[in-house]
Amino acid sequence: MTPNVRPLVAGNWKMNGTRDSLDQIKAISEGVKGDLSEKVESLICPPATLLYVATALCEDSPLWIGAQDCHQNAAGAHTGEISADMIADCFGTHVIVGHSERRTDHAETDHLVRAKAIAAHAAELTAIVCIGETADERKGGQTLDILKRQLAGSVPDGADAENTVIAYEPVWAIGTGVTPTSENVAEAHAFMRTELTRRFGAEGAKMRILYGGSVKPSNAKELMSVENVDGALIGGASLKASDFLAIYNAYAEILA
Known part of the structure; x- marks a missing residue:
């Protein structure tokens, strides 16, 4: 955790959820x-x-409600x-911008992600800017180089601690059940800080940096206790109220 920074626990439902799922949101x-919540x-x-x-x-x-993507233009x-x-x-x-699935499936570039973050700021939304390396990039020892490039290219000059959140999502850990070690996460987050x-x-010293990638109730406390980890961006585990709340409530112990 970062001292004097209020953590954020966020859930990305991706392409999941119908009206029947509203019961889960209500429960959350x-x-x-x-x-x-204070x-x-x-x-x-x-x-x-x-x-x-x-x-x-x-x-x-x-509970805040946000979106998973936005267009870079205001209308058209x-x-x-x-x-x-x-x-x-x-x-x-x-609004989440630059998620790895958007970068991969829709060939989104750092330049486009930055434009979307600027659009979010113009609409007075908080932009959650996602960055992270692939398995091949990690194996090639490129993790910090990738993070440096994506931070520089994706985060607009007008970013501040109120309108921007960074989400570190190692691509190789998203939805795979494979989670980086606490040491891996600490190194990446310290570099980003x-x-x-x-x-x-x-x-920048108080801008929140979330960790995302196979976060679940069983590992939430360990991951969210790491220095410079200011919360989590949760995928599949956010679809069930019981799992999301278990992760959220891990902070009751962390902050005790």
């Missing part, structure tokens, strides 16, 4: 009420089809796309 929204923020990013109704469900809860002839302003219009508060502080000064 109820489960995060209480004293811990110390730890929580967020669920459902598919866009559920965004508006999910925000309505969470109106009296500290972009069939099937969703703008940051549309997310804000549905009362969304955050140094880079952010060098570029953004005091804002």
